[in-house]
Amino acid sequence: MTNSTLFFGGPIITVDPDCPAPEAVLIADGRIIAVGDLTRLRRQACASVVEVDLAGKTLLPGFIEAHSHPVWAAKTRGAPVVDVRAETVPTYAALIAKIKRRVAVAKPGEYLLFFGLDAQLHPDMEAPTRDFLDALAPDNPLGVQTSNCHGLFLNSAGFAACGIDETTPTPTGSVIERDANGRPTGKIAEAITWSALETFYTAWGESRLAAEVEAQIHDFVRNGITTVTEHLYLPFYKASYLAALKHGLPLPRVACYQQATSPDMSVERMTDPDDRLWMAGVKIHADGSPFIGNIWLTQPYLANNITLDRMSLKPGHTGGTNYPQEYFECMVREYFAQGWQMTVHTQGDRTIDMVLDLIEAILQETPREDHRFRLEHCALMRSDQITRAHAMGVQCSFFINHITYWGAPIEDALFGPERAAHYMPAGTAVAKGMRISLHADTPMTDASGLALMQAACTRRAGDGRCLGESECLDVETALSSVTIDAAFHIGMEDKIGSISVGKHADLVVLEGNPLTVALDQLTAIPVAATWLAGEQVHGL
């Protein structure tokens, strides 16, 4: 037994009902080998064991981020992308001024990208047109990406660099806004956004990406996160991950879900005996982002200046799906038939009806035990849909940080108080017996297990209002949904997610006990240390 560590001296929350609050935990060679009485574990430990006295700090299983995009986050938000999210650039006027200052020092032809334009949070926001952006930056490819990641505004040089013009057909699952002659007018959305952005990322080169991936990795482990997903995996991401592992970076375990945009993509059956990087399944967008109107609803959006002017929606807008229904069904059937776990991005309730109908049909035709079909985000899922999903064994992962970041506009500008009270209905799902997970969807919001728990337990928006008291989780359930239940959602509940003998030694040490602090103070608890595969990767 080598590399052995014994933890004791503070509350230990295992999230394992068989031994919920032991006195000590012994790990060796990257695994948890004993949990229980300190005297017994001391006897069991080898002579070279390192003892860690928690000194009152709390030990928990490492947090699991059930839906994230580490490499994509590095591409999207890392330098030289300019951060213009509302938290650092509070208004659209400030955003334009920031773009002007950047353009003023740009070399001719330099690729310029700005991330974080927000129709809900930039109070004076206008949709920038191609002509407006041309006037700002005539000599540089320039893009402004929305904070929800789903939309991009380009100038003429940007369109030229990305090879999008009046002759370009709009790919299935994408949006290109055009004038009467078919000339793109500035805004593109959904899948084509992400392929266009690759033009910018490629122009900046590989070394930039490696540095930003490393920064992203440290962001996760600093927040106690030991497992993540790459929920828009594309085959060329693999090199970044392998490089991180080769260089010994503390890369959290990565469950990859390949993004499918057509039914004929090959999905590599990537496995790893160390459980650091593997292919967990396939991800498909059924609809898009509620913040740009690309979701399918039974009841329309509210009509006001935010939806009509800033988001450019028509009164009575009920949105739609990303792909034609038949095309979408063809993709789901194809990858399900290959045996993959399916995760489907669904936000609007009408989209969820469509997806549940499809799952029901597929399961009738080709039943599969324990398919763990996942619905991602689930913003406007109705109570009857939760009942139906649960009966079919469909899992729900909630993007609960929507409430923290955009709670006020969700209620006031987009959907009104009734729908806001059940937006991201985690409480209803739990009450109906579901095992749920929560996620931050980084780069959309910042990854933190404690922030997810606080959001789910308090449902407090940035302005302090509570969106639907009845949907709040109790803190134990919230903790399960960022540990063992998130592990279940990625099919790893026998290997991670709790402090149980035989599991990987992925642990987090918190300065305070999350089960006893006030619910609105969860995010005030500092993360003292993070352990990944038995190695300390963060903290003193």
Next chain:
Amino acid sequence: MVCDPRGTAIPLVTVGGYLGAGKTTLINQILSHSGGRRYVVFVNDFGAINIDLQLVESIDEDRISFTNGCVCCTLNDEFVVSVTRLAQSGAPLDGILIEASGVADPRALEASLRALEAAGHARFETALYVMDADQFGGLDYIDTETIIDHAVASDLVLINKADLVTTAQIETIMDTLKVAAPYTHLMPTTHCGVPLEILFGQFGAPRQRKATITPSQHSTFFRWDAQRDGLVDREAFRAFAQILQSQFFRAKGLVRFRDAPEDVYALNAVGQRAVITRIPRAKAAGPALQLVGINPQPISDMARIDRALESLCAT
């Protein structure tokens, strides 16, 4: 707006800014002219602290104590522990000031501050940022953007060394920051001349009365006050407090509500924060509503505040 149940927490101010911007000048001033108030200042480096030795009571490795009751400590990993000890010691303390330099990023201390607030030991009052007006125009893109981003994250920016530049240069800086950081208050200063009462939100007299308060040399500040007798509606007051918060850099006051006439509440608004706290064991006496507003510049729309006040008292 939140109601803070921890009315007794020590007010805390952070001071950010690049080396040479004027942070130490500010700290030296606070330590030597505390006006009978007792402050604890955390700094990265004692070297720059330049205070009349006659005022020094004792010097230890990580702490200088002054005869006026102020203390200067080094900022290290033990910061949270140190503040916790100060808070638990029970000694009267009027404020904590932290020089958040090194990285010069006012956001760097956030986790520690949140932990202290959560424990009820401190109340984060003002994120202050000091910038050098003389240097700003000559900075490269990255340094310029860094200062602008810091300004957004701050409640009050001192555009310091204003005496070294022209009025037109100050206006250019103000114009840039007004667009970039519309919710931040801006104040051109020379030698960081800013009254302490604008940084710390004490209402009324200092807790220690050893010395008399030095009269303010900053008569250029715009001040507004109002008293009204009738009890006010709690919800209407919250709305009114937001108007005050949007107009004044600092607004403070005492108020009694119709639904709880015996309880006295304190309003404390600075920058983007406004807190209404019940003052434990306070006696209900004097006018039910007493308000003070302070701003670096005159308020352009005083009529709006007067109207709002009248309608508050009418509800």
